[in-house]
Amino acid sequence: MxxxxxxxxxxxxxxxxxxxxxxxxxxxxxxxxxxxxxxxxxxxxxxxxxxxxxxxxxxxxxxxxxxxxxxxxxxxxxxxxxxxxxxxxxxxxxxxxxxxRPGVETLRVAVDKAEMRTRLAAAGLPVPAYEVLRVADLPTRGASELAAAIGTFAAVHGWPAVVKATRGGYDGKGVWRVDGEAAARALCDDTARGSSPLLVEAHVDIDIELAVAVVRGIDGSSLAWPAVETVQVDGVCREVRYPGRLDTDLARRAAAIAREVAAVVDATGVLAVELFASGERLLVNEIAARPHNSAHWTIEGATTSQFENHLRAVLGLPLGDTAPAAAHVASVNVLGAPSRAPSTLAGGSCDPMSAALAVRGAHVHLYGKTPRPGRKLGHVTVCGDDPEDVRARAWAAAQALGAPSPAPVLPGAP
Ligand SMILES: Nc1ncnc2c1ncn2[C@@H]1O[C@H](COP(=O)(O)OP(=O)(O)OP(=O)(O)O)[C@@H](O)[C@H]1O
Ligand SMILES: [Mg+2]
Missing domain, CATH: 3.40.50.20 (Rossmann fold)
Structure with missing residues (x-):
C-alpha cells in the first residue's frame, strides 16, 4: 500500500x-x-x-x-x-x-574552442599556448593579414603551428597542422572563403593522448572515471585503453584537472576532457559537455556507465560508482571502410556480425548508421586481465565489422 x-x-x-x-x-x-x-x-x-x-x-x-x-x-x-x-x-x-542540463553557460564554453581556451586559461588550467584570430575582422584584414598573424605566433612558438576552426570541428575536421608561411597563406585563403573563425596554437609534442570523463551533479558534487589513453589516427579516435600507458600519478593528475574543469564550467552531467601528456606537462586539449566517445568503455568496463550517470545527474538522482570493473579494458571504434576497400558492414563474403561475435568477450555496439568511409558506425569493448590480449580481441572484432585497418603500433608495445 x-x-x-x-x-x-x-x-x-x-x-x-x-x-x-x-x-x-x-x-x-x-x-x-x-x-x-x-x-x-x-x-x-x-x-x-x-x-x-x-x-x-x-x-x-x-x-x-x-x-x-x-x-x-x-x-x-x-x-x-x-x-x-x-x-x-x-x-x-x-x-x-x-x-x-548542462545549462547555457556551460554550452557557451563547450561549443567554441576559442571560448574554451580562454576560460580554462583564465582559471589557471594548463592549455597549449594559443591565440584567437579574431576573424570577425576578416573582410578588412584579409587572408594575408591572418596568415601574417599565424606567422607572428609561430615566430614565438615555432613551426609547425596548429590552426583550428573554433566551431563545428570533429574527428580532426577543422584542425590543420601548418608547417610554414606558405601553408598558412594557403589555409587562410581557404578559410577566408568560408569565413570560419580560427584559433592558432603551439604544436605539442604529444607523448600520450588521454581523456577523463567526469560526472557532475546538480549539487556540484562530481566523480571521475579513471583516465584512459586514447589512440588517434589522422585526428580520429580509433581506440581507448584503460589504463593503457598511463601511470597512477599521471592518471591522478589528469582526473584532478578534469574535475576542476567541470567545476570551472559549472557542468551538469557528463563532461569529457581530452588532454595531452608531453614530458612532465599535462595540457587540456578540448572538452565536451556531454557523453563522449572516449568513455564508451564505461558501459562494460566501469560500475556505472557514462550514459547512466549522465541521466542520473541531469535528473538530480544520486550518481553511480565510477570504479573500473576490470583490470584492463580496450574499446575500438568501428569505422566505415574506405570506398575502394571491401565494406564488411555493407555485405562481404563472410558474415561480419558472426565473425565479431565469435571473438571471446567482445561487446559489440552498432549504431544502425549507414556505412560511409570513416564514419563511426559502432565500437567494440573487451575487458580482461591481460592488456595485449584485451587489445587484440577488441581489434579483431572491430576489424571484422568495419574498415580492415591494422591496429596502430604503440610506442613500447612488444
Ligand atoms: N596543439 C596540438 N598539438 C599537436 N597535436 C594536436 C594539437 N591539437 C590537436 N592535435 C591533434 O589533433 C587531434 C584532433 O584535435 P581536436 O581534438 O582539437 O579536434 P576535433 O576534431 O575537434 O576532435 P574531436 O573529434 O575529439 O572533437 C588531437 O586528438 C591531436 O591528435
Ligand atoms: Mg578531440
Missing part, C-alpha cells in the same frame, strides 16, 4: 529530452530504458541512430526554437547529444524556464 505521508516513496515517472539523435543519444536511450526513464529525441531525420531506441521522437532542426520548445514540453529536463546549437536560441529557452 502506498504511504500517504511519503508520496515520493513511489517511483516517479521521469523523462529526458535529448537535442540530437546520434549514437550518443542512442546509448543514452538504452541506459534510460533500463531505469524506466522515458526519452524524447529531437532528431534531424527519421533515420537518425537514436530513433529506434527512443520512447518518443520529434523531427526538426536543433536550432529551431519551436522544435526545441516542443521537445521541452514533452519532458522534465533537456540535455544534448551534440554541440550544434544556437546559443541565442537556447539562452532564450533557459530564460523562459526550460530546464537545460
Amino acid at each position: 502506498r504511504s500517504k505521508s511519503r508520496p515520493d516513496a513511489s517511483v516517479q515517472p521521469r523523462s529526458v529530452g535529448i537535442v540530437g539523435a546520434g549514437q550518443l543519444a542512442r546509448m543514452l536511450c538504452e541506459a534510460a530504458s533500463t531505469l524506466g526513464i522515458r526519452t524524447v529525441v529531437l532528431a534531424s531525420a527519421s533515420d537518425d541512430a537514436a530513433v529506434p531506441a527512443a520512447s518518443d521522437v520529434l523531427v526538426g532542426p536543433a536550432t529551431d526554437p519551436s522544435a526545441l520548445r516542443a521537445l521541452a514540453a514533452r519532458c522534465d529536463v533537456v540535455t544534448f547529444d551534440h554541440e550544434q546549437v544556437d546559443l541565442d536560441v537556447v539562452s532564450e529557452l533557459e530564460r523562459e524556464g526550460i530546464v537545460l
Whole structure:
C-alpha cells in the first residue's frame, strides 16, 4: 500500500529530452530504458541512430526554437547529444524556464574552442599556448593579414603551428597542422572563403593522448572515471585503453584537472576532457559537455556507465560508482571502410556480425548508421586481465565489422 505521508516513496515517472539523435543519444536511450526513464529525441531525420531506441521522437532542426520548445514540453529536463546549437536560441529557452542540463553557460564554453581556451586559461588550467584570430575582422584584414598573424605566433612558438576552426570541428575536421608561411597563406585563403573563425596554437609534442570523463551533479558534487589513453589516427579516435600507458600519478593528475574543469564550467552531467601528456606537462586539449566517445568503455568496463550517470545527474538522482570493473579494458571504434576497400558492414563474403561475435568477450555496439568511409558506425569493448590480449580481441572484432585497418603500433608495445 502506498504511504500517504511519503508520496515520493513511489517511483516517479521521469523523462529526458535529448537535442540530437546520434549514437550518443542512442546509448543514452538504452541506459534510460533500463531505469524506466522515458526519452524524447529531437532528431534531424527519421533515420537518425537514436530513433529506434527512443520512447518518443520529434523531427526538426536543433536550432529551431519551436522544435526545441516542443521537445521541452514533452519532458522534465533537456540535455544534448551534440554541440550544434544556437546559443541565442537556447539562452532564450533557459530564460523562459526550460530546464537545460548542462545549462547555457556551460554550452557557451563547450561549443567554441576559442571560448574554451580562454576560460580554462583564465582559471589557471594548463592549455597549449594559443591565440584567437579574431576573424570577425576578416573582410578588412584579409587572408594575408591572418596568415601574417599565424606567422607572428609561430615566430614565438615555432613551426609547425596548429590552426583550428573554433566551431563545428570533429574527428580532426577543422584542425590543420601548418608547417610554414606558405601553408598558412594557403589555409587562410581557404578559410577566408568560408569565413570560419580560427584559433592558432603551439604544436605539442604529444607523448600520450588521454581523456577523463567526469560526472557532475546538480549539487556540484562530481566523480571521475579513471583516465584512459586514447589512440588517434589522422585526428580520429580509433581506440581507448584503460589504463593503457598511463601511470597512477599521471592518471591522478589528469582526473584532478578534469574535475576542476567541470567545476570551472559549472557542468551538469557528463563532461569529457581530452588532454595531452608531453614530458612532465599535462595540457587540456578540448572538452565536451556531454557523453563522449572516449568513455564508451564505461558501459562494460566501469560500475556505472557514462550514459547512466549522465541521466542520473541531469535528473538530480544520486550518481553511480565510477570504479573500473576490470583490470584492463580496450574499446575500438568501428569505422566505415574506405570506398575502394571491401565494406564488411555493407555485405562481404563472410558474415561480419558472426565473425565479431565469435571473438571471446567482445561487446559489440552498432549504431544502425549507414556505412560511409570513416564514419563511426559502432565500437567494440573487451575487458580482461591481460592488456595485449584485451587489445587484440577488441581489434579483431572491430576489424571484422568495419574498415580492415591494422591496429596502430604503440610506442613500447612488444
Ligand atoms: N596543439 C596540438 N598539438 C599537436 N597535436 C594536436 C594539437 N591539437 C590537436 N592535435 C591533434 O589533433 C587531434 C584532433 O584535435 P581536436 O581534438 O582539437 O579536434 P576535433 O576534431 O575537434 O576532435 P574531436 O573529434 O575529439 O572533437 C588531437 O586528438 C591531436 O591528435
Ligand atoms: Mg578531440
